[in-house]
Amino acid sequence: MVNYNVRSLNRTFAALADPTRRAILARLAEGEATVGVLADPFDVSLPAISKHLRVLEGAGLITRRKLGRVRRCAILPGPIMAADAWINHYRQFWERQFDSLESYLDENPSPKGGEDDESADDPND
Amino acid sequence: MVNYNVRSLNRTFAALADPTRRAILARLAEGEATVGVLADPFDVSLPAISKHLRVLEGAGLITRRKLGRVRRCAILPGPIMAADAWINHYRQFWERQFDSLESYLDENPSPKGGEDDESADDPND
DNA sequence: ATTATACTTAACCAAATGGTTAACTATAAT
DNA sequence: ATTATAGTTAACCATTTGGTTAAGTATAAT
Numbered sequence A, B: 001m002v003n004y005n006v007r008s009l010n011r012t013f014a015a016l017a018d019p020t021r022r023a024i025l026a027r028l029a030e031g032e033a034t035v036g037v038l039a040d041p042f043d044v045s046l047p048a049i050s051k052h053l054r055v056l057e058g059a060g061l062i063t064r065r066k067l068g069r070v071r072r073c074a075i076l077p078g079p080i081m082a083a084d085a086w087i088n089h090y091r092q093f094w095e096r097q098f099d100s101l102e103s104y105l106d107e108n109p110s111p112k113g114g115e116d117d118e119s120a121d122d123p124n125d
Numbered sequence C: 001a002t003t004a005t006a007c008t009t010a011a012c013c014a015a016a017t018g019g020t021t022a023a024c025t026a027t028a029a030t
Numbered sequence D: 001a002t003t004a005t006a007g008t009t010a011a012c013c014a015t016t017t018g019g020t021t022a023a024g025t026a027t028a029a030t
Helices: A006-016 A018-028 A035-039 A046-058 A080-105 B008-014 B020-030 B036-037 B046-058 B078-106
Strands: A061-065 A070-075 B062-067 B070-075
Touching: A006 A018, A006 A046, A006 A080, A006 B008, A006 B020, A006 B062, A006 B078, A018 A035, A018 A046, A018 A061, A018 A070, A018 B008, A018 B036, A018 B070, A035 A070, A046 A061, A080 B008, B008 B062, B008 B070, B008 B078, B020 B062, B020 B070, B036 B046, B036 B070
Parallel strands: none
Antiparallel strands: A061 A070, B062 B070
16 A cells, blocks of 8 residues: 555545536646636535635645636646555456456356356446 | 546545545455454544444445354445546546647757746645 | 726535444354 | 343534635726
8 A cells, every 4th residue: 555645635535525626627627717717617606616626726636826816727637646546556456356257267167057146236326 | 527427426535535444445455354353453433433334335335244243344346446437537638748748848859957937846745 | 096807705504524422233152 | 041242323522514695805997
């Protein structure tokens, strides 16, 4: 599990847990934008957006700079890359798991049909 | 941004935002474990761990099955892989950014030293 | 100088979160 | 049958979160 900055990951994942904030990041991936532009698609007040931006900024996911009376926001790479690195550990874990299942199945070919475990990975919600 | 299940991502990122829960996942990546074993490293009450496990289970990150008087917990792939897929979008975005910066720098070799922008990516915290 | 624009800050609220202790349930051991 | 083990559920608490409206600040336009 190497080194990971715990508090930074806390803030990053917490910031990503809100769909409005994820949508703001998605918008910013298409280019810098002012607060007003970012707020426009959402049906919440400007102060609410301002708070979301503060959370994103607190996690280091974005920066805000004042230009005249406008605030221009831009997405930043650091925290998302750190979150990616953390998750990547588990993706590799699961890839190894799937690989060993596969090689097991290769070496132990199914004798008949109808094994047992019918827990069909319920994709609820 | 394709299709992503919003509510599932909400729950997954929220679950991953807590360091105790991330540590529990890390432990479970080393193999299944009972609630007691999972709780042992932490300095919080058993009910607190029970709640964390409920959150992880609610996000689909783990399962609990009762075996005798013991509950055996196991990590599950789905939600982490979904979170990885979401984040991967941004990793690719940043890779493209870095690539275009690199090719820009290749095509516009630095005329002298000392450009201007000295915003050395403050790695606070 | 006045007014409009683009926000932020303050004060408040309800709901969710992470923790606690105490009480309960189900299984295993004696 | 009694007691210990493994955990959950219930009730409570303080803090945080995501939202609101109202008021404030700084810049731009008239």
